[in-house]
Amino acid sequence: MNGQPLLAVDRLSKTFRSGGGLFGRARTIRAVHEVSFAIARGESLGLVGESGSGKTTLGRLILRLLTANSGTVHFDGTDVLTADRRTLRALRRRMQIVFQDSAGSLNPRMTIGSAVREPMTVHRLARRSELDTRVRTLFGEVGLDPILVDRYPHELSGGQRQRVGIARALSVEPKFVVLDEPVSALDVSVQAQVLNLLADLRERRSLTYLFIAHDLAVVRHLADRVAVMYFGKLVEIAPTPRLFAAPTHPYTTTLLAAIPVPDPRRARQRSMAGEPVGRSAGPDPAPAEPQPGSQPADACPFYPRCPHPAKDERCRREVPLLREIGVGRLVACHYADPSAPDRPPA
Amino acid sequence: VAERIAPCPDDWCGTAVIATPAEADVLFPPSTQGDIGRSIIDLVFTRLADLGPDLNTVDPTSFEPRLASSWTREDSLTIVFSLNPSARWHDGAPVTAEDVAFTYEVYRDSLVGSPARPRVLQIAGVDVRDPHTVAFRFPRAYLEQLFDAVYHMWILPKHLLGAVPRGELVSHPFGRNPIGAGPYRFVRWRAGESVELVADSAYFLARPGLRRVIWRSTGGDMSAAITQLFSGSVDVLTYLPPEAVQRTETSDEIRAIAYQPSTFYSYLLFNFRDPADPTRPHPLFADRALRRALAVAVDRAAAVRAVDGADGIVADGPVSPAMWIYGAEYERLPYDAARGRRELTQLGWRDSDGDGVLDRYGRRLSFSIIVPETSAQRRRFAQIIQEQFKSLGVEMRITELDFNTFLQRAETGRFDVFYGSYGGDPSPASISEVWTRDAIGGFNFGSYVNPDVDHAVRTALDARDIETARGRWTDAVSLINGDAPAIWISCTVPKAGVHRRFENVSIRGDNLTATLPLWRVPTARRLPRDRYDN
Amino acid sequence: MSRTLRLVWQDRRARVGLALVVLFALLAAFASVVASHDPTAQLDLVGKQYQPPSLAHPFGTDFYSRDLLSRVLHGARISLSIAVLSVAVSIVLGTAVGLAAGLAGGLVDQVLMRGVDGALAMPRLFLVLVVVALWEDIGVVGLVLILGLTSWFDTSRIVRAEVLSVKSRQFIAAARAVGLGLRGIVGRHLLPNIAGPIIVMATLGIGQMILLEAGLSYLGVGVRPPTPSWGQIIADGQQVLRTAPWVALFPGLAIVVTVLAFSLLGDGVRRALDPRSQ
């Protein structure tokens, strides 16, 4: 163990072209734009942001399931994006991913037993005779009844399927796992089970997580630090408690405020106090979701929706860069106040 | 729905609708190739003179005047024609000797590329004596000079085509909108659908009996055409298969009319050369004994009866019934299956491996025959003969080819047996085009050579009197039959279906419409369509 | 897969289709046992031409006095073999091209698909007709190849579309994430998941191929006689439709029933594979 981070991402960018055939004009979408961060060994970094902000894309870029346009990813000192095939295979033993859509991430024509077995055969991690026992052990570890090995994915519940996804990721004994919204498709009661399982596994196997979610409350349970993504960019990174205690970026503030609290009294208080819930007063100036290409390239991407009282012309002309405003705290806002006292959550 | 039909005003009424499987290619006589096109042309255009009903090509008295009202033989190398002064083109211009000379030039021009060109080249020149007199000169004296002078050319209007460059004549719009001097005027051609002619009331010879003639394309589907004939939507069907002929016997409306005399014969032609290597003889058919054995073994009479019906005629040599030598005392091979079998055994062909096919020195008696798929008749014969051979232990595989491929294979000698049909030409001179050394590269696809035959044919062609010619042709045919370069199959008279209301109906063997101007519909039997005018 | 089969079997119409297909396949396979005559034997040219159906010849006889039942039975063998084999050729080719286009993407995809567009712009019958009519004497093997080679275009399009949609599913990403190579992904994950539409296409394709072959025979360019294919027998009987309608009737019915059977089966398979219908 040294001080070097397990994963270092530097100025990673990805644009998609969509539409347009041989002759048509294609649109480019900047899904991930110059994103940099690092994850230490054993750390769990939460990544939040609304739909379409580029979270999934970022996760896949790190595992090189997508080809980046620019930037680097270093895993344990190895350059992931330029690794040759052999190195990449070795890397994929140590970096794994669990997907959001548990139904879509399992091959419908494969029993879940073989889904979990497959990675071990690919990497020749066990002898044929041992495979079955290994699968059973893994099933036990993620809380699946081993009698289910011969079932097909559609014969399982959502929670069970997600456990299969986790078991498959763990089968190669990775160090680092990208969890791409692993619970957002699950019912609350089941979601809690899976979150607990993930926490347990992290402890038992000393795993490092990149935990992607759109639900801040969920992230809070599992993340040591949280990165907030907006429109392809990181807008804020902070240690979890501090982020929740004192969000600095106006988007983070909006996000936190928008989360419904299952407590009628608090909920009522909050809405009566007129806290910024999105842009609650008056009509929307713009569609609520970010729309690519709908604003000048050098504006702050959050400008149209920004409720910050200090927002001004500068925000329109100059893209705020991620800057450090405290220990382990970075924010991309011209007017984020580094000296703001930590507030208690609303 | 209100119709607006002009009634036919006089006695000369009647409409004949002729069903045709395909449509004419072009109506420019030197280039027209199909039977359909030729049947139209023969009504719109006219020759100097025409053959008589018996199609005799050597007897001058049997020729009938057309544009030429008379002709005289000046010497053994020159024939002089006097044109009928009242002959007019359909646009009113008179037909002159210039037109005849022009026609000759067009037919012999290689830029026009007429199929009749080789025959026309037999004529040394055509001289205009005066506007109504024209002389044909020949390089040598022979029997069929008159035939060659009149039969191959339909006279063309010089005043309309004289200025057109020869190379463009074929594709000139004239070919789809012809103006002739024949008994019928061209009215219209609806592509893929119909061609319509109307009687020229000013025709200089006997006025045609029918007012209108319409060729109607019924597609290649024979049963559809038959349906239309019997349901009365057409009056004439150019060919009736035997099933349909039978049906006419009980029909009140349709009768079968034979093409008399028939100009066709069909034959299975053996290849004398190895199709794989034409420099070598054919491994099977170079053997005269084998050919003869196979020829006698085929029960042609049974096959002909099955395919052509009860009045089918077995071909007895390279001769069609229309030829004036038909039926002469030439030798023929008999049918004798037992003899065929015996001869095969004597030749050493035995089924030594028990596969049902005879073999000799390790070679099986197996070959293929190419048949054009367009001919239902030949396809049927092929299948029947195939079965007959099979019972002898001879394997004949049938290869049906589309017509062009079929011809191409024939021309390049890539076949064992070729199922050919020869016809249209009523002159025995055609024998020289198929069965002589000179015809190799021409229509002698099987490369059959017998110097004796060549000699006999040459002397026949040069003969100056009919008896000598007949004798020489008989010798030639006997020699050919004896060599069995082919198995002659059928020269059955084809029949057309014609509506019974037409009177005075006959069909000449070489052309459906040669006698059509004589057809009439009696007033009492006219149908509504007979009363329409144009 | 067994689930699919079960679903197919539970579908009444598919069951009828399957039963008929199996029946025809068996008849074709054992044609020589079932048929009482040699299909090319001319029994009695003069005496037995165009006999209407009777006990001795349930489907009657044709021009050559051949037993039509035997011919239709042997025709099943020819027609089915041609259809099945040429569909096999077309499916293999179409799948290969579709996979290549879908997986490679980019220029390869563009070039392949534009080529397919061009080929699809020509009516299929037309294309086959040009090829079959111009080549002399192609024989049954040639016919199978030509039919196969000219009918894979839409298969390749559909396969490509399937590949694109399956490719973007998460389990493919998952397979890549665990380090599976291209071959493994195609073989273990891609193909099994696009097998359904391919099977449907194949089943329906066989029916269409039988129709195409019949159409070619009708135009006089299909299987050459005396080999009896259904289309060929119809083309024969075409000439005598009025006087001996049985010649064309029975092979025609055979075609309709067989194609119908394949359609029923194909539809059944499609329904079984369609998650919405479950």
Next chain:
Amino acid sequence: MHRFVAARLLQAVAIVFLVGTLTFLLLQLAPGDPLSSTSSSLLVPRTVVEQQRRAFGLDRPILEQYVRYLGNLARGDFGYSYREHRPAWHAIRDRLPNTLLLAAAALVVTFGLGIGLGVAQGLRAGSRVDDVLSLVSLTVYSTPVFWLGIVLLLLFGETLRWLPVSGATDPVVYDQLSLLAQAWDRIRHLTLPAVTLGAIGAAATARFQRAAMLDVIRQDFIRTARAKGLAERTVVLRHALRNALLPVITLFGLAFPLLLGGTVLVETVFAWPGMGKLTVDAIHGRDYFVVTGAAVLAAVMVVLGNLLADILYRVLDPRTREAA
């Protein structure tokens, strides 16, 4: 939209040239050449053929012929018909209107009947009527088109004698009829071929439309429409049908190649003087440039059909319209 149409037209031109090339190649690969063709038993002497071969440039290298051919094609010159002795385009031009008429009539049958049946079935899915109609359309769909044509021909043409069985007009009287009577004559001749050609397409369309209707009727927005209290007729016509027509429009694009292929058979059965029959004859007669011309024209029609379908799709489905 303009951009889209322009781009698609460009693509169409490319496809048309591709088809031209493809047919040209196929014909070159095939044995024989146009002048090995003669359509009668009267054979043209070899010397004449050779001479003509030279005149038409058929003795030139293939590449040269190809370049010349493409150049001509670009100028709208389809080449020469060796059989009809006139420009191939003229041969095609004479038949084109007939085929267009037949195809248009068949399209009306295909989509009119098909959509009507499909919608009716989709709304009654699972009922007895639906089952019967499904079986009927599947049977029609399984029938060889020429066979269907022959059956109709025997029934309506020969046995009942209600309708003429061949050709596009009655050549005996056509030219003497009033305009109205001429139109009636054409309609009578058109009926059987159009129904034959359209029936198979209608069967396919009905199946497709039924599925599309079933699909749409299960969608959420149909439930929304019902929740609004709309009349059932409005729900079906405005909400369901508009959406259910979309997949069928794609079928419209696909129908063209099938239709043109079908014309080859149907025109043969009914002796319809159109391009399909011309093509068959030209193929048999090795009339090369009529074959390539017809192929190119067929491609043009297919491509235009697809384009039309795409445009229609765009008009009916706002989702595919470009945000302009």
Next chain:
Amino acid sequence: MKPLLEVRDLRTTFAGNPATRAVDGVNFTLDVGETLAIVGESGCGKTVTALSILGLIDEPGRIEPESVVEFGGVNLLTLEARELRRIRGAEIAMVFQEPATSLNPVLTVETQITETLRAHRTISRTAARARATDLLELVRIPQAAERLGAYPHELSGGMQQRVMIAIALSCEPKVLIADEPTTALDVTVQAQILELLAELQGRLGMAMLLISHDLGVVAGLADRIAVMYGGQIIEQASAAAIFERPMHPYTEALLKAVPRLDRPVTRLSAIAGSVPNAATWPDGCRFHPRCPHAWDRCRTSHPELTPTAAGDVRCWLTDEPHRRVR
């Protein structure tokens, strides 16, 4: 006073083998101006309940004949189709879960709003158009007049849901049923929509049936909450009571399982097992396989919804509170 809407013994089944008893004896009332929230996990029958009220159940579904949905004194379930249509959209309107699929993709916003108006009111085309603009402004869509010509796909998810709400409000219904109106949306947008609903309800004075799987969503809006499990209501009480003193073990567990920002916990308390299939409810209490307190009685006999001081609850613990495991 008679309630505005009363649902009695609602049972909806879907034919199958075995049949799915999606809604199995649901009773509740809704008063004028009141907001009742129905919460529960996926598959517990919320949507089917909502659809059943408007008779929108399609084949193979069936509302059992003894069910009653009484609105304004008539049973909607026995009304003739034409009468029922008069209620739908005009008196009782509905907002659906997925705005993206619930709007017709090929019709403009204008058509979709005005057709409701024109179906229920005699109103001219121009007047309908003006009203549609007003409605869009009401749901705070900027440049409302221009948006009328837009197609659904040209709008963001939040805007689509606003359009859905505008459609529902167009005839000023007495009851608005909102079936998970925010699940398809991002949190920030969700907050906007919820607030909008609350405000509009206050302004227009309609009663609202709010359906959600998220207790947080309903907390701020609902007057009363009904918790559903297994096709039945298992607890019904005022919002405050539910959150403060949940009586049913399931409600309790649900509240504890949700990760919350305001109450950091290191470990969530999960409910064991998963929601059972609607076709095969367990015998006895439907929650018993997952209930930490379950005893024999729970396994064999089915508890009824029993009124208590704080609300109604369907649990044997009300009889034997001592059985509660601590």
